[in-house]
Amino acid sequence: MRDAPLNPAFLQACRGETPAHTPVWLMRQAGRYMAEYRALRAKHSILEMIKDPEKATTVTLQPVNAFPVDAAIIFADILTLLEPMGLNLEFISGKGPVFHNPIRDPADIRALKAIDAGRELNFTLDAIRLSREKLANRIPLIGFSGAPYTLACYAIEGAGSKDFDNVRAWMFAHPQAWADLMDRLTDAVTDYLLAQIQAGAQAVQLFDSWAGSLSLADYRRFAAPWSRRIFDTLAREAPDVPRIHFSANGGHLLEEISTFPISVLGLDWRVDAAAAVSKYGNPLAYQGNLDPARLLASDEAVREGVASVKAAFSGAQAHIFNLGHGVVKTTPPERVKLLIDQVHARD
C-alpha cells in the first residue's frame, strides 16, 4: 500500500479483511446538522464552498474533528460534473439544484462537451490534496461521483423530482440518444474518479441516488451497463483503490449491482441486510444501513438500531457501518457522537 493510515480499519474492511474494530463513517457526515457547517454556509453559497479548496477542506474536516469517524469523505457535489459538460447549475434556496438549460431533445446531447477533470474540476482535486495533507494520514479519505443514471436524471429533469417520471419517459422515448448520453456521462465520471484517485482519494464511492426509480429490467437495460463500465475501468486502472457502490432505495436492484466488480456493496436503510448478505454473499464487503431517522428519535433508538444493524451484518466477511442514506439536517450532533461510540464500543 502506498498509504497506511494510522487508523486502517476502513480500508481493511473494504478489502474484506477483519479490522480491530468496526469502521464507521456517515453519508453526508459534513453538512447542515453541524453548527460549524452552518456558520460557514451562512457566509457562502454551496458552490462557493465546494469550489474553494480551502473551504471544502475545512468542511471535510469538520466531522473528522468532531467525531471519531474512521473515514473522511471529500466535501463536493455530484452535480458539479455536469457544468463543464455544458449545463448551467445553480442551487436555489428552498428549491435545491436547478439546471437552467436541461436536455430537452436528442440534439442537446450532441452539444455536450467531454470534460477534462484535471482542469475543469480541479477545485475538488485540490480539495482532496489539501484534505489529505491536513488529515496527515489519521484516517483515509473517500472520493465520490454520482452514477451516470442519477446524473442523467438531473440533466434531463433540470432539477430534483419525486420519482423522475419525465426522465424515464424520455429514456423510453429516445433509447438511442439515452445510450449516447450515458456513454458521455460514463466517460466523464470515469475521468473524474481516476483524477480523484490520482489526487489522493483512497477509496471511491459511486452514488446512484435515483436508481431506485427504475425496475430491475429497466435498470439492466438503461443504467447498469454504464455503472459496470466505470467499475471495470477503475478495477483495471486503479486495482488497489476500493470501489463502493450505493444506490438509494435500490434494494430491488442488488441482484444486478452485486455482480459489478466492486469491493463494497452499500445498502439503503430499507434493505434487509441479513437477507442481502446471505443472498449476495462474500467476498463482497458491505456498508450500511441504519435508518437515519433513528438519529432524530432518541438515544435508545440509536442504541437499539446499532445493535440490530451489527447483528444483521454479522454474516458478512467485512462490514463498514454507515447510515442507509445521508444524515438528515435536523440530526442532533450528540446523537452522531453516540452512534459512532456505540459502533466502536460493541466490538
Next chain:
Amino acid sequence: MRDAPLNPAFLQACRGETPAHTPVWLMRQAGRYMAEYRALRAKHSILEMIKDPEKATTVTLQPVNAFPVDAAIIFADILTLLEPMGLNLEFISGKGPVFHNPIRDPADIRALKAIDAGRELNFTLDAIRLSREKLANRIPLIGFSGAPYTLACYAIEGAGSKDFDNVRAWMFAHPQAWADLMDRLTDAVTDYLLAQIQAGAQAVQLFDSWAGSLSLADYRRFAAPWSRRIFDTLAREAPDVPRIHFSANGGHLLEEISTFPISVLGLDWRVDAAAAVSKYGNPLAYQGNLDPARLLASDEAVREGVASVKAAFSGAQAHIFNLGHGVVKTTPPERVKLLIDQVHARD
C-alpha cells in the same frame, strides 16, 4: 352476488376466476390529465369537488365515459378521513395537502376523535350511491381508503415529504403513542370502508402510499398489524367484497403483505411481477404494474410495456391490469386510450 355488472371481468379476476378479457383500470384514472377534469377543477377546489356528491360523481364518470375501463373508482381523497378526527386539512396550490394542526406529541393523539363515517364522510358515501346509480351496473365501482401508516405520515408530518423521516423518528421515539394512533386510525379506516361497502362499493382498495419508507422489520412492527386487522374485519363483515392492497415502492414488504387476508395484491411498477407471482403464488389475484412513465413516452413504449407486463403476470391465476402507480398529470389521454385498447386486444 347482489350485483352482477354487465362487464364482470374486474370482479371475476378479483375472485381468481378467468374473465373473457384482462380487466383494466388505472390508479388516479380521474384527474388532471383529462381536460374534462381540469375544466371542473378550474371552478372548484379539490375539497369542494370531493365534498359535493354530484361533482364527485361527475369526476368518477369522466374516465368511464372516455375510455373502456373495466372498473370505476370513486373520486375521493385519503386525507378527508382525518378531518373528523380533528385535523384541519387544506390543499394549498403548488404545495399539496397541509394539516394546520399536525400531531406533535403523544397528548395530541388522545385528543383525536373517533369518526362516524356515515355522518361525517357522508359526501363520499353519497357519491358512491350516486355513481352506482349513474353507472347503471355497466362496470363495478371501487371504494378505497388510505392505510393507517400512510394516514399517520400525514397526521404527524402535517404535509407531504420525500421520505417522512420525521414520522419514522416520531414512531421510534414514541412506540406506545404510535400504537395508540394506529389503533385509532385503524378503527376509522375500518368504519369508513364498511360504510363505503354499505353504500355500494363493489370492491375496496387500501392505499399504503408511504409504506415503502419503512424497512421490512419496521413495517412488521409499526404498520402491518394494523393493515392486517382492517382486512381481517372486512373479510369477516363483508366476505364477498374483494379486498385489494397497494403499496407504492413496497416491493420489499410483499413477503408480509402477501400474508394479509386480501383478494388482490397490487404491485408498484418497480416490482418484478413474474418473480412476485412465483414467490407469493396463488390463489391471490394480482394487480399492476406498468410504469406510468411509459404513457408519457411514446405509443411504442406503451405497446411494448403492455406486452411485457402481461407476460410477467402470465403465471398468475388472475391479473387485473393497472399502472404501477397513479396516472401522471401530463399523460396524453390518447395514450390512455391506446393502453386500454392494447390490454383488451391481446387476449
